[in-house]
Amino acid sequence: QQPVQSPQAVILREGEDAVINCSSSKALYSVHWYRQKHGEAPVFLMILLKGGEQKGHDKISASFNEKKQQSSLYLTASQLSYSGTYFCGTELNTGNQFYFGTGTSLTVIP
């Protein structure tokens, strides 16, 4: 039930782009994205509902393909502050079930 994220870890230089993928084996109603910095709580980034919408704020955006049960998070022109572990969270179509993904560790270096 837990969605699988890829890659598990990525190291970027400032200004580079990254894509983090989230894949579920179950039909999804929504996908959430959170970022967690070391020693802190997860912080919400965005929610995507089924319908193939793409959302974004600043240089972080995401897409959701409900037919493929996949979502991707796009980070462009990465900044040092983007470092952390990114989690997708998936709500199933069957309702009342929510699972966080396996996590992707992202490190941005100068």
Add this chain to the structure above:
Amino acid sequence: DAGVIQSPRHEVTEMGQEVTLRCKPISGHDYLFWYRQTMMRGLELLIYFNNNVPIDDSGMPEDRFSAKMPNASFSTLKIQPSEPRDSAVYFCASSFVLAGGLAYNEQFFGPGTRLTVL
């Protein structure tokens, strides 16, 4: 608002002892979630409440774990008896319902309780 408040922030106990974790959600939020985070298992949803009523406790690992929400501003997660494998960071999160009744909206996490069972 002060955000979601959890106490204690750190707890060290010995195997077999009872542990009680506390959470105060953001005022006005309808949903409250308890999560457990470990390196091995990641972030796991243990249980969630809607308007103080437990909706889904399928993530509670075993009968040693119990959770209550006696009112809209307070929830507890109890482990009795505790075991070393319960060592983890426990997060409480709260959320509200958007128009349309989306089950899971943006969740606001508390700072977490780091539990160590010796």
